[in-house]
Amino acid sequence: MTLFSKIIRREIPAKIIHEDEHCLAFHDIAPQAPQHVLVIPKKEIRSMAEARPEDQALLGHLMLTASKLARDMGVDEEGYRIVVNTNRAAGQTVFHLHLHLLAGRDLNWPPG
Ligand code: 5GP
Secondary structure, X not given: OOHHHHHHOOOOOOXXXXXXXXXXXXXXXXXXXXXXXXXXXXXXXXXXXXXXXXXXXXXXXXXXXXXXXXHHHOOOOOOEEEEOOOOHHHOOOOOOOOEEEEEOOOOOOOOO
């Protein structure tokens, strides 16, 4: 079981800001921006590389949840970034699919 599954099961504490039938959102423990939230599916999918056509609605739900949270946090007009690190070269460290929602500062492009 992944670290994030333990957060879903409340076996590890986290600052949870949203939960519904399909996903959970909580503050990143090591924020890379003034606002840094992770949005994760309750379904255990290791990475985007493992996502399949049957996950289409779930993936859309994660994106729309991140968008709604950004609106609720009041960062949507100024701007934010949604990132999904996938496997080694992208620096994925937790192998439970997650969206990073980053906001509150100017974000560089291209990313590092
Ligand atoms: P990745 O590098 O896999 O894209 O992102 C994993 C993220 O999970 C990192 O930003 C890291 O700070 C965060 N993280 C790792 N362990 C924990 C934890 O126990 N609690 C929370 N809230 N975030 C974590």
